Amino acid sequence: MKRYETVYDVMVIGAGFAGMAATLFAAERGLSVAQAGATGGIDFSTGFLDLMAVHPVAEGRYWDSPWDAVDAVIRDVPGHPYARLGKECIRTALDDFTTFLASQKLEYLGHADRNTPVFSPAGTVKRTFRVPRTAWKGTEALRDKAPTIIVDFHGLKGFSGPQIVEMQKQQWPDLKTARLAFPGSIGELYPEHMAWTLSAPERCAELAKAVAEHARNVEYIGFPAVLGLNDPVRTVSLLEELTGRHVFEIPTLPPSITGPRLRATFDRGLAPRGVCTFSQKMVLNARRADDGLFSFQIGAAGDVRTVRARNAILASGRFFGKGLLAHRDGVIEPIFNIPVTQPSSRTQWHTERFFARQGNALNLSGIEVDDRQRPLGTNGAVLHDNLFAAGAILAHHDWMRMKCGAGIAIATAYHAVRSMIDSGSKG
Amino acid sequence: MKTISTTVLIIGGGATGTGLLRDLALRGVQCLLVEKRDINAGASGANHGLLHSGARYVASDSEAAMECREEGELLKRLAPQCIDDTGGLFVAVPGDNEQYIADFADMCARSAVPCHEISVAEARSLEPALADNLVAAYAVEDAAVDPFMLSLDNVAHAVSLGASYRCNTRVTGFRIDAQRITRVELVDDTTGEPLCVEAALVVNAAGAWAGNVARMAGATINLLFSSGSLLITQNRLTTRVINRLRKPADSDILVPGGTVSVLGTTSVTIQDPDACRPSVEEADRIINDARAMMPSLETTRYIRAYAGVRPLVLAGDAGDARNVSRGFSLIDHERDDIANFVTITGGKLTTFRLMAEKPADLVCRKLGVDSPCTTREVPLPPSNMGMWTEPGLTAKTWLGTRDPHDLILCECEMVSRSVIDAIVDTIGTAGPTRGQSMLTAIGLRSRVGKGPCQGGFCGLRVTSHLYDRNCVEGTQGVAELKSFIERRWRGFSPILWGLPAMQADLQEALYCGMMDMELQIPTAREDATEGMETTTHPAPGEGAACGDRQ
Numbered sequence: 001m002k003r004y005e006t007v008y009d010v011m012v013i014g015a016g017f018a019g020m021a022a023t024l025f026a027a028e029r030g031l032s033v034a035q036a037g038a039t040g041g042i043d044f045s046t047g048f049l050d051l052m053a054v055h056p057v058a059e060g061r062y063w064d065s066p067w068d069a070v071d072a073v074i075r076d077v078p079g080h081p082y083a084r085l086g087k088e089c090i091r092t093a094l095d096d097f098t099t100f101l102a103s104q105k106l107e108y109l110g111h112a113d114r115n116t117p118v119f120s121p122a123g124t125v126k127r128t129f130r131v132p133r134t135a136w137k138g139t140e141a142l143r144d145k146a147p148t149i150i151v152d153f154h155g156l157k158g159f160s161g162p163q164i165v166e167m168q169k170q171q172w173p174d175l176k177t178a179r180l181a182f183p184g185s186i187g188e189l190y191p192e193h194m195a196w197t198l199s200a201p202e203r204c205a206e207l208a209k210a211v212a213e214h215a216r217n218v219e220y221i222g223f224p225a226v227l228g229l230n231d232p233v234r235t236v237s238l239l240e241e242l243t244g245r246h247v248f249e250i251p252t253l254p255p256s257i258t259g260p261r262l263r264a265t266f267d268r269g270l271a272p273r274g275v276c277t278f279s280q281k282m283v284l285n286a287r288r289a290d291d292g293l294f295s296f297q298i299g300a301a302g303d304v305r306t307v308r309a310r311n312a313i314l315a316s317g318r319f320f321g322k323g324l325l326a327h328r329d330g331v332i333e334p335i336f337n338i339p340v341t342q343p344s345s346r347t348q349w350h351t352e353r354f355f356a357r358q359g360n361a362l363n364l365s366g367i368e369v370d371d372r373q374r375p376l377g378t379n380g381a382v383l384h385d386n387l388f389a390a391g392a393i394l395a396h397h398d399w400m401r402m403k404c405g406a407g408i409a410i411a412t413a414y415h416a417v418r419s420m421i422d423s424g425s426k427g
Numbered sequence: 428m429k430t431i432s433t434t435v436l437i438i439g440g441g442a443t444g445t446g447l448l449r450d451l452a453l454r455g456v457q458c459l460l461v462e463k464r465d466i467n468a469g470a471s472g473a474n475h476g477l478l479h480s481g482a483r484y485v486a487s488d489s490e491a492a493m494e495c496r497e498e499g500e501l502l503k504r505l506a507p508q509c510i511d512d513t514g515g516l517f518v519a520v521p522g523d524n525e526q527y528i529a530d531f532a533d534m535c536a537r538s539a540v541p542c543h544e545i546s547v548a549e550a551r552s553l554e555p556a557l558a559d560n561l562v563a564a565y566a567v568e569d570a571a572v573d574p575f576m577l578s579l580d581n582v583a584h585a586v587s588l589g590a591s592y593r594c595n596t597r598v599t600g601f602r603i604d605a606q607r608i609t610r611v612e613l614v615d616d617t618t619g620e621p622l623c624v625e626a627a628l629v630v631n632a633a634g635a636w637a638g639n640v641a642r643m644a645g646a647t648i649n650l651l652f653s654s655g656s657l658l659i660t661q662n663r664l665t666t667r668v669i670n671r672l673r674k675p676a677d678s679d680i681l682v683p684g685g686t687v688s689v690l691g692t693t694s695v696t697i698q699d700p701d702a703c704r705p706s707v708e709e710a711d712r713i714i715n716d717a718r719a720m721m722p723s724l725e726t727t728r729y730i731r732a733y734a735g736v737r738p739l740v741l742a743g744d745a746g747d748a749r750n751v752s753r754g755f756s757l758i759d760h761e762r763d764d765i766a767n768f769v770t771i772t773g774g775k776l777t778t779f780r781l782m783a784e785k786p787a788d789l790v791c792r793k794l795g796v797d798s799p800c801t802t803r804e805v806p807l808p809p810s811n812m813g814m815w816t817e818p819g820l821t822a823k824t825w826l827g828t829r830d831p832h833d834l835i836l837c838e839c840e841m842v843s844r845s846v847i848d849a850i851v852d853t854i855g856t857a858g859p860t861r862g863q864s865m866l867t868a869i870g871l872r873s874r875v876g877k878g879p880c881q882g883g884f885c886g887l888r889v890t891s892h893l894y895d896r897n898c899v900e901g902t903q904g905v906a907e908l909k910s911f912i913e914r915r916w917r918g919f920s921p922i923l924w925g926l927p928a929m930q931a932d933l934q935e936a937l938y939c940g941m942m943d944m945e946l947q948i949p950t951a952r953e954d955a956t957e958g959m960e961t962t963t964h965p966a967p968g969e970g971a972a973c974g975d976r977q
Binding site: 041044046050054060062120121122123124125126154155157158159160162163166167169170179186187188251253254318319320322325326327328346347349350352353354355356357359360363399400401403405 | 704706707708711714831832834835836844884887888890891892894895897899900901902904905908909912913916917920923924925928929931932933934935936937938939940941942943944945946947948950
């Protein structure tokens with residue numbers, strides 16, 4: 001295929017959760033898709049898929065049922081991205097998304113209607129909606145406070161078995177830890193390298209042997225998330241077979257392997273669907289001709305190419321993903337110059353205390369869209385009838401405090417693609 | 428209750444208090460220093476880190492200018508490990524007062540402050556970042572000083588001579604009998620336990636908090652609090668100290684500090700020294716003003732802001748004129764009918780040695796000790812307490828040993844696990860120095876948390892290591908991490924545009940999105956009264972100059 005000569009049905013800008021989801025949903029519906037943009041936050045992901053867990057954030061109220069929480073948010077925060085979607089849309093989007101991941105050997109588990117407590121790398125427990133299969137046994141061990149050992153490794157910094165044990169010891173006396181040498185390594189270890197190493201069955205066997213003496217009286221063994229890269233379920237199953245114990249993963253600090261696993265899964269799964277991925281190329285600017293055709297300049301200074309598409313989905317994220325730029329005098333959206341709803345001055349952006357529950361006002365900033373996910377201009381009218389937006393760039397949510405990042409990304413991407421198809425997207 | 432006896436009790440662990448501890452120790456006087464937070468937690472750690480040549484004061488205060496010149500020369504000779512002898516420039520831009528520019532060289536000559544005019548072209552070749560429309564430039568003998576290393580080395584030397592100190596130990600009251608302080612009541616804020624000190628003489632060196640301490644003893648000092656904010660850049664922008672050639676005002680000094688530069692300051696009168704923190708408005712004001720002399724200050728990346736409080740002693744309360752210079756105030760509280768109580772406050776980092784010598788002389792006179800000051804001659808030995816604040820040293824040490832098992836825990840500033848271990852050993856896992864956050868105490872003694880990540884990553888890694896070492900238990904380590912991050916946030920939040928906004932986004936995604944820390948585990952000691960201390964842990968090379976700009 002001639003990558004730069006094709007006119008695509010849609011250009012997806014962004015390669016985080018929202019960009020990946022939009023690309024997937026559009027490709028599955030037979031559209032020709034180009035995708036560009038930095039991978040953004042996905043490399044920093046724990047792999048958990050949050051739907052909705054905390055509302056109102058100022059009260060720090062946890063919800064067992066994410067769907068009840070979604071209802072409450074739709075009622076209390078009319079501008080929240082979920083308010084435009086409805087629960088059925090959100091549910092279908094998440095199901096389609098995880099079905100795709102499972103088809104690529106990255107299976108997710110979770111309850112139909114309630115959140116599941118999971119470990120964070122710091123030994124705190126958060127609640128999430130969908131959990132990679134390789135982490136799932138950890139949720140059972142946590143629920144039952146079963147006899148469990150957390151294994152950590154010399155040379156893997158930022159992952160401390162003693163920290164997790166200390167954080168949990170009041171509630172979980174049967175939790176213990178052991179530090180091992182990683183098979184075949186000395187010095188500093190990196191999760192990606194460890195994951196490659198453990199893709200080899202003979203290394204798993206060495207690891208299982210080293211763990212055995214520490215795991216005599218436990219039912220579960222928890223490892224940092226380094227158990228294989230492309231088929232971690234196979235590595236976990238092998239370790240379970242070799243040790244005779246339930247095995248699970250706990251995400252490590254970024255750069256972890258849980259995010260790259262997701263990225264690799266998309267790379268594998270999207271290519272056969274005809275998606276043209278301009279990997280790690282940023283969209284520098286967009287022009288729209290009178291007939292609506294978009295031209296995007298992508299790449300970096302010195303290596304700029306043009307890609308054309310009949311529609312665009314803006315899923316470029318927030319500040320970390322560069323979807324929004326913070327200047328001293330205000331926040332802008334750099335590609336289409338879409339107006340950004342934001343506090344009146346920088347003095348209002350952040351709270352005095354980082355951990356204040358109400359969160360930062362800046363987090364509610366973002367772009368406005370109509371009920372078909374089309375960005376609005378300054379006058380409140382739809383900017384372009386073939387431009388759609390999805391994910392964290394939308395205004396009126398605080399995904400970090402509400403714990404709804406993956407849910408918003410996937411569900412708004414789903415709705416954007418659906419709206420685009422409804423308005424006749426094919427060329 | 429635990430009771431400690433000593434000859435002299437010093438209250439306050441800033442540059443003055445630690446300098447006084449060493450001065451008295453050198454004279455053979457037994458002394459104990461107590462500090463309510465940590466070494467240099469106040470203005471001594473929250474300023475430019477500028478060793479003044481004196482040129483800044485030649486118009487307003489010739490005596491202060493001469494003092495700065497003399498003390499600067501002494502420090503360069505006696506404590507070279509703490510000094511980066513960069514030299515300095517004074518530069519003027521169009522619109523700056525022409526008369527001031529014309530008089531500058533003569534004014535320097537009158538105070539015997541070395542200064543020579545250089546061409547604008549030479550100034551720009553020395554410092555290419557300077558504006559291309561300069562109208563005048565002078566070279567002076569300014570230098571950068573690492574105030575943390577300075578104070579920690581003073582403490583270490585004093586301790587080696589038999590003195591002692593306690594951090595996180597706060598005065599709660601005085602018992603006065605027959606016009607003498609007979610007992611000082613304190614609380615150890617690490618454990619919450621009360622203790623008391625019996626001392627022949629008490630020196631109040633509490634800086635901006637000197638008024639509060641004096642009031643507890645029934646004495647009065649009228650202080651004004653002037654909060655000054657500064658900004659730290661990611662990169663070092665100049666080799667030399669750059670001063671604006673004008674009547675001293677806001678935002679006219681840029682001081683290199685190791686790998687960074689420090690720009691400031693503002694001057695905002697506040698009611699309570701604990702209420703000092705840098706603001707968004709101040710950050711903007713500093714940049715808007717200073718970019719005239721260096722345009723890249725508009726676009727450069729900033730790492731953080733911080734603020735310190737200058738205690739300004741009100742006129743009529745300056746104490747015994749024979750004992751004081753105009754830059755600082757030495758008060759013998761005989762005047763308040765307390766025979767064994769002395770206050771020293773105000774002043775500048777550059778003259779801290781003199782600010783220690785004067786009260787030490789008074790103390791010795793009152794105690795009947797006949798022992799002269801030796802700090803003009805005795806070098807300040809480098810110590811392992813202060814050494815790790817030096818930028819680059821941790822990296823050099825790590826590269827030098829090439830121990831494959833020694834991991835870098837702070838990647839921005841290249842601080843390795845073995846360095847953290849060495850610092851933990853000097854702090855002591857259990858003693859009062861660890862305070863309410865061991866991570867914060869480590870941060871003060873090293874460059875942990877001072878790079879672009881502002882503790883977001885290294886804080887987590889060092890915390891894990893503290894759990895591994897058994898230095899923290901239960902949820903304590905995470906609570907102390909939250910406290911550390913909260914304090915970094917004070918300086919981080921005013922500069923969140925551009926790349927720092929992305930960094931802050933990532934930090935919040937980690938701590939809140941990924942770990943729910945905003946909802947779990949209370950922050951260690953969430954008392955709102957903590958003022959500037961950690962907001963103001965600056966990079967090394969940010970020295971003190973309370974009253975910098977009168």
